[in-house]
Amino acid sequence: MRNLGLAMAVFTLTPMLTLAQNGGDAENGKRLYLRNGCYECHGTVGQGAGANPVAPKLAPQPIPLAQLIAYVRKPAGGMPPYTSKVISDAQLSDIRAYLASIPEPPPVKDIPLLKP
Amino acid sequence: MDVFKSIGFDYVFANPGGSFGGLHESVINYCGNNPEFITCMHEESSIAMAHGYAKIEGKPVLTMAHGTVGLQHASMALYNAWCDRVPIYMVIGNSLDAAHRGGEVGWDHSVQDAAAMVRDFTKWDDTPVSLQHFAESAVRAYKIAMTPPTLPVVLIADTQLQDEQIPAGERLSIPKLSLTTPPSGDTGAIADVAKMLVAAENPVIVTGRSGRTPAGVKLLVELAETLQCGVCDQHLRMNFPTRHPLYQEWRNRAALADADLILGLETADFYGTIRPRVANTAKPLKVITITSGDLYIKSNYQDFQRYTASDLSIGADAEATLPALIEACKKLITGDRKRVFEERGKKLGEASAQAMDRLRLQASYGWDASPISTARASAVLWAQIKNEDWSYVSDALFFSFWPLKLWDMKEHHHYIGNKGGAGIGYGSPAAVGAAVANRRRGRLTINIQSDGDFMYAPGVLWTAAHHKIPMLTIMHNNRAYHQEVMGIQSMANHRSRGIDQIGIGTKIEDPFIDYASLAKSLGVRSEGPIKDPKDLAPAFKRGIEVAKSGEPYLIDVWTQGR
Numbered sequence A: 001m002r003n004l005g006l007a008m009a010v011f012t013l014t015p016m017l018t019l020a021q022n023g024g025d026a027e028n029g030k031r032l033y034l035r036n037g038c039y040e041c042h043g044t045v046g047q048g049a050g051a052n053p054v055a056p057k058l059a060p061q062p063i064p065l066a067q068l069i070a071y072v073r074k075p076a077g078g079m080p081p082y083t084s085k086v087i088s089d090a091q092l093s094d095i096r097a098y099l100a101s102i103p104e105p106p107p108v109k110d111i112p113l114l115k116p
Numbered sequence B: 001m002d003v004f005k006s007i008g009f010d011y012v013f014a015n016p017g018g019s020f021g022g023l024h025e026s027v028i029n030y031c032g033n034n035p036e037f038i039t040c041m042h043e044e045s046s047i048a049m050a051h052g053y054a055k056i057e058g059k060p061v062l063t064m065a066h067g068t069v070g071l072q073h074a075s076m077a078l079y080n081a082w083c084d085r086v087p088i089y090m091v092i093g094n095s096l097d098a099a100h101r102g103g104e105v106g107w108d109h110s111v112q113d114a115a116a117m118v119r120d121f122t123k124w125d126d127t128p129v130s131l132q133h134f135a136e137s138a139v140r141a142y143k144i145a146m147t148p149p150t151l152p153v154v155l156i157a158d159t160q161l162q163d164e165q166i167p168a169g170e171r172l173s174i175p176k177l178s179l180t181t182p183p184s185g186d187t188g189a190i191a192d193v194a195k196m197l198v199a200a201e202n203p204v205i206v207t208g209r210s211g212r213t214p215a216g217v218k219l220l221v222e223l224a225e226t227l228q229c230g231v232c233d234q235h236l237r238m239n240f241p242t243r244h245p246l247y248q249e250w251r252n253r254a255a256l257a258d259a260d261l262i263l264g265l266e267t268a269d270f271y272g273t274i275r276p277r278v279a280n281t282a283k284p285l286k287v288i289t290i291t292s293g294d295l296y297i298k299s300n301y302q303d304f305q306r307y308t309a310s311d312l313s314i315g316a317d318a319e320a321t322l323p324a325l326i327e328a329c330k331k332l333i334t335g336d337r338k339r340v341f342e343e344r345g346k347k348l349g350e351a352s353a354q355a356m357d358r359l360r361l362q363a364s365y366g367w368d369a370s371p372i373s374t375a376r377a378s379a380v381l382w383a384q385i386k387n388e389d390w391s392y393v394s395d396a397l398f399f400s401f402w403p404l405k406l407w408d409m410k411e412h413h414h415y416i417g418n419k420g421g422a423g424i425g426y427g428s429p430a431a432v433g434a435a436v437a438n439r440r441r442g443r444l445t446i447n448i449q450s451d452g453d454f455m456y457a458p459g460v461l462w463t464a465a466h467h468k469i470p471m472l473t474i475m476h477n478n479r480a481y482h483q484e485v486m487g488i489q490s491m492a493n494h495r496s497r498g499i500d501q502i503g504i505g506t507k508i509e510d511p512f513i514d515y516a517s518l519a520k521s522l523g524v525r526s527e528g529p530i531k532d533p534k535d536l537a538p539a540f541k542r543g544i545e546v547a548k549s550g551e552p553y554l555i556d557v558w559t560q561g562r
Helices: A004-012 A026-035 A038-042 A065-073 A089-101 B002-007 B018-030 B043-057 B069-083 B103-108 B114-121 B131-146 B159-163 B187-199 B214-227 B249-257 B270-279 B318-332 B335-364 B374-385 B402-406 B427-439 B460-466 B482-494 B515-521 B533-548
Strands: B011-014 B036-039 B062-066 B089-094 B124-126 B153-158 B203-207 B230-233 B261-265 B286-291 B312-315 B390-392 B444-450 B471-477 B525-530 B552-558
Touching: A026 A038, A026 A089, A038 B482, A065 A089, B002 B131, B011 B018, B011 B043, B018 B036, B018 B062, B018 B089, B018 B153, B018 B159, B036 B460, B043 B062, B043 B069, B043 B427, B043 B460, B062 B069, B069 B089, B069 B114, B089 B114, B089 B131, B089 B159, B114 B124, B114 B153, B124 B131, B131 B153, B153 B159, B187 B261, B187 B286, B187 B312, B187 B318, B203 B214, B203 B249, B203 B270, B214 B230, B214 B318, B230 B249, B249 B270, B249 B335, B261 B270, B270 B286, B286 B318, B335 B374, B335 B402, B374 B402, B374 B444, B374 B471, B374 B533, B427 B444, B427 B460, B427 B471, B444 B533, B460 B552, B471 B515, B471 B525, B471 B533, B515 B525, B515 B552, B525 B533, B533 B552
Parallel strands: B011 B036, B011 B062, B062 B089, B089 B153, B124 B153, B203 B230, B203 B261, B261 B286, B286 B312, B390 B444, B444 B471, B471 B552, B525 B552
Antiparallel strands: none
């Protein structure tokens, strides 16, 4: 029994932001995303994970930077808090830039392997 | 051995050991290797193989080990089977008589009470002191293991009993085996449950291991369709078809939140599963349980889980109780209730279809990623096996349950559940054991194998190669004890110490393990590592062809963590 519903709710609420709106260095963000272990739960391209733990997808269309920083500092559920001592706001901005740079996946209807 | 033959064992799973050499020699010569001796490379593998075998075959194999060091090796696998309610039949050699022990090793390998170390997580054991005693206890042990809740048993075979000739003129007999009828629920209690189910507006069934046999799957479908109610699944067995419109597992929170009655069938952590709904005291809720777990429990190990308050508990095997419950429900359903049920079923079907759409969207994220997403690997594999007679024999948890989400699972052998006690090292041996049972049916065995789990006892691949046990192993090579990576990362974060050291003791890198070469060295054809998702389909095709030709095959795939 896994809570997919909650995970889905998190990312259906996320507004779309462009890289320009976000700022930040996407290349450095990718390095930080991998170095800081974000990918361990959320996947290397922010796709999320379905079990143990259920980790919501982060990309494409990441949540706004302010919301991201607030959540990372004081997360809900099983995610551990990342203090500014571990990762700065500027670094989170770069990570968000990386997440925003991840392209949309192909539409489900165009993936034959995912047809019902 | 005549006793064991009378019970009907098809195989012996064992790593050889002198303390049961008398039995070993009798298997291969007196019995002509029937039951077939399957050479195992670790006692933990023997028992985990027996665990996987029993979940496909529905009955135990004969396993043998040393009473001391062998049982010590085997103990974790026994615990997994205990937690998973799986019958294991284990015979261990021992020398009780000090005057007949052979030297230093003989003494090291002798013990006063051999089964003591596993008594907390076995259902029954005995130390027979005569051949007649052995015959009766051997038959009794099988009967006990097979009575729900089905669980492991241990029988001690004394070396003197094994080795010495039967005295001339001794009259020995083998008692007839008669399996105990699985306990079904009390008629009055079943009638009460039926009334509550038919009267409920939104009953939801939560199943853990109600699919004890293939009949259990069909019966649960019949009950759910009779009531047109939702079914949530703890994935401990193949309990209910994953594409059935009433299957609500992929929206379990919502389904349970709407429930005014929850019926738990052979569940494990029922408390945890229904806790969010129970916490909502504003809406009335009735809770009913039917489980053989209420009939047999021990104190020390805590696998019985947290106590769950219920309105009605039936101590019985769920599968055996379902026929009477279905009939009782059918008798109570009026035309009006039937119309209500049909409307409910229609809504559940729509909700289930929407949940599946969300899963497919989720699967599309990271579709082209390298390392390869577990969703894509599952989707590609499904396309290759869906027209075969297949059997998925792995714990799906670390693969984000994608096979259960994307594959059309409907037969009992399509999924065998998880490890039971979450003891790592179960995966590859349980898969080989399940493949032994699938082999005689010409069924394609699929094992998605976690890398860390595999390295506990990789010698089981040699067993598969040596005995020509066909199966396809896909390595879920995420290059870490990934659960622990995340655990240590979480701990470091809570302490605000940074996470740059979390790979110490958790990552499997520097060097990366070359699983394809390892498999080859054990006699198993293989390929990989595959890092580009476009290379998956042709590799899977090759692997399936080899498995269908009767051999094991391994494909190493570099995967995402989950």
